[in-house]
Amino acid sequence: MCDHCGCSEPEHHQHEHVHPHEHEEPGKTLEVRRPVLEMNARLAERNRGYFKGRGLYAINLLSSPGSGKTSLIERTLMDRGANLKMAVVVGDLQTENDANRIRRRGAPAVQITTGEACHLDAHMVAHALEKLELDGIRLLFIENVGNLVCPASFDLGENTRVVLHSVTEGEDKPLKYPVIFHDAELVVINKIDLAAAVGFDRDTALANIRRVAPSARILELSAKTGEGTREWYEFLEKAAQRS
Ligand SMILES: Nc1nc2c(ncn2[C@@H]2O[C@H](COP(=O)(O)OP(=O)(O)O)[C@@H](O)[C@H]2O)c(=O)[nH]1
Ligand SMILES: [Mg+2]
Known part of the structure; x- marks a missing residue:
């Protein structure tokens, strides 16, 4: 059960703003969760102001567990760490592993361990920011908890979502x-080095992404081999200029 949003089923997030479940009293779901999301929206605005004031561009990085979020950040630090001044906030239910991986690549990183919560919220991010040395930092990665449902509902005050x-x-x-x-804004198809081995149907994947995110840009790359990362770095360089 997620302490912050009250969901025990990740899928509940899909419904919470729209209609209560059929088996629930009408309006009940909305009554319980709307204040949580309204409070989050206020804190997200505060984060947004903080990012703006510091000249930071914040990227909320979202995916299933194991898609390669931390690997892509590590690869980016290896290849562009010297030019793009980056810091990272990373969320997982448990362990400091990802923050340690990132620190080993030379970037300031703070781990948020959410316990049972399936997503980061604006309040958690605000606290994590207090622990980060941000002088000279232009790009802030916020690696969200690996989950394709819950994080969608929670604005963190980010400038963009990848x-x-x-x-x-x-x-x-x-x-x-x-x-x-x-x-x-951007969908990154990762692990293209494995595409042939797993029989990845690229045309279908691209069509499916375009269907649900018609205006998103799509990049294909491998965080492992570095193939395709040039456009990713161009995206980040432009993002840093927007900060
Ligand atoms: N072959 C291959 N493996 C990858 C790639 N990116 C990540 N991985 C592997 O996928 C696993 C999960 O990666 P991780 O970065 O921890 O994913 P996260 O949970 O989204 O942060 C690790 O074993 C990585 O080495 C990639 O581009 N190609
Ligand atoms: Mg990770």
Whole structure:
């Protein structure tokens, strides 16, 4: 059960703003969860103001567990760490592992361990920011908890959303989890080095992404081999200039 949004089923987020479940009293779901989301929206605005005031560009990085969010940040730090001044806030239910991986690549990082919560919220991010040394930082990655449902509902005050979708996940995931893709400015198809091995159907995957996120840009790359990362770095360089 998620302490912050009260959901025990991740799918509940899909319904919470729209209609209560049929088996629930009409209006009950909305009454319980709306204040949580309204409070989050206020704190997200505060984060947004903070980012703006510090000249930071914040990227909310979203995906299933294991799609390669941390790997892509590590690869980016390896290749562009010297030019793009980056810091990272990373969320997982448990462990400091990802923050340690990122620190080893030379970037300031703070781990948020959410316990049972399936997403980050604006309040958690605000606290994490207090622990980060941000002088000279232009780009802030916020690696969200690996989940294609819950994080979609929670604005963190970010400037943009990037969703990762790896070739090993199946081409139908954008259709099954459309909400998270819908708000993405950029969808990164990761692990293209494995595409042939898993029989990745690229045309279907691209069509599915375009169907649920018609205005999103799509990049295909491998965080492992570095193939395709040039355009990713161009995207980040432009983002840093927007900060
Ligand atoms: N072959 C291959 N493996 C990758 C790639 N990116 C990540 N991985 C592997 O996928 C696993 C999960 O990666 P991780 O970065 O921890 O994913 P996260 O949970 O989204 O942060 C690790 O074993 C990575 O080495 C990639 O582009 N190609
Ligand atoms: Mg990770």
